[in-house]
Amino acid sequence: MDLLKKKILEEGSVEEGDILKVDSFLNHQLDIAFLNEIGKEFKRLFSDKKITKILTLETSGIAIASITAQYFNVPVVFAKKIATKNLDKETYESDVYSYTKRRTYKIKVSKKYIKPDDHILIIDDFLANAQAALGLIDIINQGSATLEGIGIVIEKGFQDGGKLLRERGINLKSLVIIDSLEDGKITFR
Ligand code: 5GP
Numbered sequence: 001m002d003l004l005k006k007k008i009l010e011e012g013s014v015e016e017g018d019i020l021k022v023d024s025f026l027n028h029q030l031d032i033a034f035l036n037e038i039g040k041e042f043k044r045l046f047s048d049k050k051i052t053k054i055l056t057l058e059t060s061g062i063a064i065a066s067i068t069a070q071y072f073n074v075p076v077v078f079a080k081k082i083a084t085k086n087l088d089k090e091t092y093e094s095d096v097y098s099y100t101k102r103r104t105y106k107i108k109v110s111k112k113y114i115k116p117d118d119h120i121l122i123i124d125d126f127l128a129n130a131q132a133a134l135g136l137i138d139i140i141n142q143g144s145a146t147l148e149g150i151g152i153v154i155e156k157g158f159q160d161g162g163k164l165l166r167e168r169g170i171n172l173k174s175l176v177i178i179d180s181l182e183d184g185k186i187t188f189r
Contacts, residue, residue, distance in 0.1 A: 001041055001175040004153070005188055007034060008176065014184040018156070019100060026125055026153065027060050035067045038175065042123065042151040043071035045173045049148040051121045053077060055114075055140065057096075057107060057132050064153060065123040072121070077114070079107040079136060092142040096135035099128045099159075107135050114143030127152040127174060130161030137170075154178065157189050 011024045025031035051072050056065035058078045065076045081096075082105065091108040098105060114120075122136050133150055140147050148171065155162050155174035158181075165172045177189040 001038075003034070003037055004176050007031075008154070008178075008186060012186060014181045014186065018158075018181045020126075020154065020156070020178065020181060020186070022154070026064070030063050032067070035064060038064060038153060039067040039069075039071050041175060042068045042121075042173075046072075046121055046149050046151065046171075049121070049171075050119050051148055052117070052119045053113075053121070053145075054123050055079070055109075055120050055136055056123050057081070057136065060126075061124045061132075064125055068121075068123050068151070075113075077109060079109050079139065081105050081107055092139040094135040094138040094142075097129075097131045099131065107139070109139050109143075111143065114140065114145050116144040118143070118145035119148045120145050121148050122150040123152075124150075125153050127155040127161045127165075127172075128159040130164050133161065133165060149173065151175075156181075 013021045015021050025034055053074050054065045054069045054076045056078050058081055062078050069076045090111040093108050095104055096107050120140050150172045152174040155177045157177040157179045179189045180187040
């Protein structure tokens with residue numbers, strides 16, 4: 001997606017530890033007109049799939065999942081990262097190791113929102129080692145729902161997540177794949 005590549009080159013910055021910062025449009029300030037274009041692109045890429053629900057992870061996935069859901073006319077469910085008193089006790093849970101925070105945390109989704117007749121599209125901002133994606137897939141499996149695909153805004157192709165998911169036969173579509181962030185230079189595949 002050329003528009004996204006241009007935006008990353010113009011506004012993105014490379015931080016220590018191979019972290020790409022895109023706070024001006026995706027992870028802090030949200031450029032809604034631009035995110036709408038991303039939502040339309042996900043709709044185009046998964047238009048042949050019967051999607052009943054979009055699943056993401058709080059916090060950074062919520063904005064892009066919500067924008068995308070408008071084009072599918074389906075609800076968004078976001079996995080919660082910590083135990084809160086408000087959450088239904090009847091939850092599906094999984095463990096996720098965070099690459100950016102370097103710690104493992106629990107994610108939870110109420111059993112009310114994942115049902116066996118659901119056809120689910122996972123949407124997230126970044127794919128690195130696929131820890132977040134694997135946690136969400138685990139929850140979908142616990143709910144006996146069907147995973148229809150995974151849509152990622154920015155895949156870091158130099159980390160193993162994409163390979164791992166594609167080898168499992170998962171319908172993974174990334175809008176851009178970054179091959180390297182070496183020396184602060186962003187190289188696309
Ligand atoms: P994974 O679970 O695939 O290892 O990592 C994906 C998650 O880590 C994403 O949900 C995202 O929040 C975060 N992440 C991984 N790499 C980056 C990065 O380079 N930049 C930002 N902003 N987040 C990242």
